[in-house]
């Protein structure tokens with residue numbers, strides 16, 4: 001029996017046992033509030049959106065207050081915040097197989113408008129939250145305002161950034177990964193805040209991953225950001241294991257064993273994110289790459305740069321570029337995802353083509369003395385040939401206004417992307433905005449002394465900053481604008497947000513322009 005059939009039959013057997021023991025109905029009254037993890041929405045298209053919640057009366061416990069019950073959950077979606085003009089409603093079952101999460105794909109909504117929604121279970125009612133459908137596919141909306149964010153290590157700081165983001169009231173929020181961190185707080189790089197207690201164990205099992213999501217999702221500021229807009233999400237490495245690459249982790253775990261862990265991690269990710277049914281994992285596989293159009297104004301190509309990539313070359317980390325980093329066999333996306341992406345480029349009629357992905361794409365020489373060239377093997381710099389294939393297809397297929405948005409690196413960057421980035425004369429073919437972390441790494445600083453040195457060897461890096469925050473983007477038919485929003489501190493409550501720098505990209509002209 002191969003691994004996949006073993007995992008499937010295992011889970012089917014478990015469901016049969018659980019269903020056999022299931023209660024017929026929900027508890028009519030709860031001993032603790034079951035919507036402790038808030039609600040969320042996501043994956044907007046012109047007529048539908050996913051509504052999410054998970055029942056967890058005791059979110060800090062492995063058993064979270066529910067066992068084998070199948071709990072009916074009623075959902076409502078309305079035109080108004082008071083929930084008076086209900087547009088649709090229905091009931092779904094929260095089951096133990098998915099940790100009592102529900103994912104409702106509401107169909108038949110009107111395009112390009114705000115909606116409000118909530119859930120009921122027994123005598124409990126969830127908060128009311130807001131979501132928005134996308135404009136019609138053929139329409140050209142005047143404007144889109146979205147924020148993108150990544151890397152929210154719980155024990156590294158407070159989620160002030162999510163509060164500020166919610167106050168900006170964006171149309172959409174894009175999360176580029178590291179929604180959770182799998183390690184325990186004893187990890188050497190962790191800052192530990194006394195009022196953000198954190199488990200000591202590293203997540204490996206489904207129960208551990210579920211508990212970690214529950215810990216993060218109880219944060220009221222994170223919930224607030226989920227409650228103001230739909231989210232588009234894609235995971236990076238820490239939703240599974242630091243710097244994993246395909247079926248390989250950092251610890252030489254046997255492949256078969258690591259795939260069992262990856263299956264648990266992907267399942268917990270699905271259970272806690274407002275994703276469509278198409279993303280339900282099949283054992284260690286999960287369909288995450290997808291296109292999300294926003295009328296004719298933008299296409300978001302949401303990429304998966306972890307599940308199919310080759311192992312990091314040159315023993316990972318920041319290294320002189322070795323042969324492995326240049327090898328044509330190195331892949332970042334896998335051949336199927338590459339083909340899907342390149343064919344999507346040919347079909348695109350969108351004005352702004354946004355690659356929403358995890359890791360820094362620009363080539364960067366991190367050596368403060370310039371020589372030898374040192375590059376980061378976990379980023380696209382470990383995958384030169386794959387990046388060249390991507391750039392070649394952007395050029396050959398005449399992709400209009402390509403913009404890359406990235407996370408992972410806990411640093412802000414605005415980059416001109418070039419076929420030969422380290423040569424100033426090389427033409428700019430696309431633009432990259434990399435967003436810093438929401439908390440990972442702690443308070444940060446503006447620019448470190450070391451960075452001031454290596455930046456002189458990287459003229460295509462047009463902006464660089466090491467504070468915490470997120471990026472707000474506004475798109476019109478003439479201009480893309482990115483505001484780097486930074487916080488003065490995250491190790492205490494009450495940090496202030498400000499715009500550290502703003503840049504635009506003009507329609508038809510690749511590259512970062514200061515304003």
Ligand SMILES: [Fe+2]
Pocket residue numbers: 150151152178238408409410437440
């Ligand atoms: Fe991160």
